Amino acid sequence: MQNLVNSVTDAVERAVAALNVDQLHQEYWDQNEFLVIKQFLPRAFVEATLVPQAQDVKTELNRNYIPGHKKGGSVSYYTVQEKAPRFLDLYRSESFKAFLSRLTEVKLTFCPDNDPHSCALYYYTEPGDHIGFHYDTSYYKGARYTILMGLVDRSTHCKLVCELFKDHPTKQPRHLELVTEPGDMVIFNGDKLWHAVTPLGEGEERIALTMEYVTNPEMNPVKRIYSNLKDSIAYFGLKTVFKRAFSGLNRLS
Numbered sequence: 633m634q635n636l637v638n639s640v641t642d643a644v645e646r647a648v649a650a651l652n653v654d655q656l657h658q659e660y661w662d663q664n665e666f667l668v669i670k671q672f673l674p675r676a677f678v679e680a681t682l683v684p685q686a687q688d689v690k691t692e693l694n695r696n697y698i699p700g701h702k703k704g705g706s707v708s709y710y711t712v713q714e715k716a717p718r719f720l721d722l723y724r725s726e727s728f729k730a731f732l733s734r735l736t737e738v739k740l741t742f743c744p745d746n747d748p749h750s751c752a753l754y755y756y757t758e759p760g761d762h763i764g765f766h767y768d769t770s771y772y773k774g775a776r777y778t779i780l781m782g783l784v785d786r787s788t789h790c791k792l793v794c795e796l797f798k799d800h801p802t803k804q805p806r807h808l809e810l811v812t813e814p815g816d817m818v819i820f821n822g823d824k825l826w827h828a829v830t831p832l833g834e835g836e837e838r839i840a841l842t843m844e845y846v847t848n849p850e851m852n853p854v855k856r857i858y859s860n861l862k863d864s865i866a867y868f869g870l871k872t873v874f875k876r877a878f879s880g881l882n883r884l885s
């Protein structure tokens with residue numbers, strides 16, 4: 633187990649060291665704070681070390697259905713911490729965070745421990761699973777960045793659809809449809825990218841890792857309640873979200 637843990641940390645460090653950061657930085661800003669890195673981690677490595685943990689926690693899946701907007705399953709940061717900790721070796725990698733900070737030109741920090749989205753898993757496992765167009769709006773006092781990594785992509789229907797430059801004052805919107813193969817990474821500023829995931833077909837499966845970093849981990853308490861309610865309904869369930877939220881409140885009092 634220790635070797636595998638080290639191997640994730642080492643693989644992330646090697647992956648970061650191999651990046652052409654100046655070129656990626658240019659691309660990220662040219663695309664209004666959006667970037668795709670194909671095969672950030674090699675597919676075979678992801679399938680050997682990370683996918684088995686994502687498959688193991690399928691039993692912990694919380695399924696949601698919001699008519700007209702979203703259908704799918706999620707596993708929260710709390711479950712990842714307890715039962716799929718290899719993902720945290722990527723999320724908490726200092727070299728990875730330093731790379732993201734260089735890319736975004738801000739000093740990024742981890743989300744507070746009571747944010748179930750910090751490092752979570754999204755599952756598209758039943759026909760029609762999808763999410764409609766949205767921004768990953770930041771309820772924090774600063775900006776929020778989303779990093780997605782493909783884990784399983786046995787689908788021809790289920791794609792990440794992005795509308796770059798939507799609401800941009802001068803640029804024309806640009807439409808992209810992306811397949812996120814295991815190890816492919818997508819990085820964006822949550823307030824700037826209008827995106828969706830198209831419905832899964834019969835007999836298909838798609839699993840993605842989502843990680844979140846912020847510039848300021850503080851959140852107005854009213855916004856925290858709103859954010860928790862949204863996460864309960866759309867993602868992780870009431871019990872999961874509020875268990876940690878209340879323990880957070882207890883720690884503060």
Ligand SMILES: [Fe+2]
Pocket residue numbers: 766767768827
């Ligand atoms: Fe999103």
